[in-house]
Amino acid sequence: MENLKIYVGTYAKYNNGSIAGEWLDLLNYENFDELKKAMLNLHRDENEPEFMIQDWECDDLFESLGLISESGISDDIYNILEAINDSYYDIEVFNSYCNIYGMYSNNIDEIIEQVEEAYCGEFSNDIEFVENLLEDTGCIPDNLPSYIYIDWERTAKDIMMDYSTDNNRYFRNL
Numbered sequence: 001m002e003n004l005k006i007y008v009g010t011y012a013k014y015n016n017g018s019i020a021g022e023w024l025d026l027l028n029y030e031n032f033d034e035l036k037k038a039m040l041n042l043h044r045d046e047n048e049p050e051f052m053i054q055d056w057e058c059d060d061l062f063e064s065l066g067l068i069s070e071s072g073i074s075d076d077i078y079n080i081l082e083a084i085n086d087s088y089y090d091i092e093v094f095n096s097y098c099n100i101y102g103m104y105s106n107n108i109d110e111i112i113e114q115v116e117e118a119y120c121g122e123f124s125n126d127i128e129f130v131e132n133l134l135e136d137t138g139c140i141p142d143n144l145p146s147y148i149y150i151d152w153e154r155t156a157k158d159i160m161m162d163y164s165t166d167n168n169r170y171f172r173n174l
Contacts, residue, residue, distance in 0.1 A: 003057050003058060003059060004025065004026040004027055004057070004058050004059070004062065004081075005023050005024065005025050005026065005056065005057045005058070006023070006024055006026065006053050006055070006056045006068060006073060007021055007022070007023050007024075007053065007054045007055040007056065008021045008022060008024055008039050008042060008043075008051055008052070008053060008054070009021030009043075009051075009052045009054045010043050010046055010049040010050055010051055010052055011050045011051075011052045012046055012049065012050065013043075013046075013052075014052055014054070019054060021042070021043075021052075021054060022042050024038055024039070024042070026073075026077065026078075026081075030078075031078050032073075032075040032077065032078050035073075035078075039051055051072060052070060052071070053068060053069065053070055053071070053072060053073060054070070056068045059091050059094070059095050060094075060095040060098045060099060061084075061091065061094045061095055061098050061103075061111075062077065062080075064098045064102065064103040065080070065103060065106055065108075066106075067080065079108070080108045083108045083109065083112060084108070084112075087112045087115075087116075088116065089112075089115060089116075089119065092167070092169070093115060093119055093169055094111070094115060095166075095167075096165075096166035096167050096169040096171070097111075097114070097115050097118065097119070097166075097169075097171060099166045099167075100164045100165075100166050100171060101114075101164075101171075114174065115171075117172075117174060118171040118172045118173075118174055119169070119170075119171055120133070120163065120170040120171060120172055121169075121170060122168050122169050122170070123168060123170055124168060125168075126156040126157075126160050126165070127152045127153065127156045129156070129163070129165075129170050130152065130155055130156040130159050130160070131152060133159070134155075134159075
């Protein structure tokens with residue numbers, strides 16, 4: 001993961017006509033407490049600053065889960081980061097899943113389970129995916145005569161009704 005940043009200002013500064021703040025890369029902090037210390041240090045000129053997240057850059061998954069908003073950042077964000085890092089998939093797989101299906105749960109364990117159940121891999125196109133799928137599942141006999149040809153375009157079109165894709169990542173529709 002390479003993109004998880006927030007621009008942190010305060011409501012007091014904003015209400016006084018200033019957007020003074022700084023970009024903080026969340027990946028530079030071990031946990032939410034360290035991030036909060038950095039935010040407090042950044043705005044140490046205020047007594048009990050009310051933080052305002054004026055902008056952010058993050059992956060689709062974090063956006064969909066509503067972990068970052070103008071009024072704050074969820075302290076669950078580091079737990080979710082850890083769960084993703086411990087899973088078998090990189091953030092791009094989760095982003096693709098999110099782009100296709102949206103997020104119907106805020107429980108990262110459920111999301112990881114859904115991705116594990118649905119994800120089929122990365123392929124350059126539908127035909128490559130379907131050929132691989134049918135070969136792996138044994139649907140094409142080893143002794144298929146050489147004079148029989150498979151219309152891979154039509155086969156892919158039919159099989160893709162049960163699958164979805166985003167950025168060459170394929171998922172089985174559950």
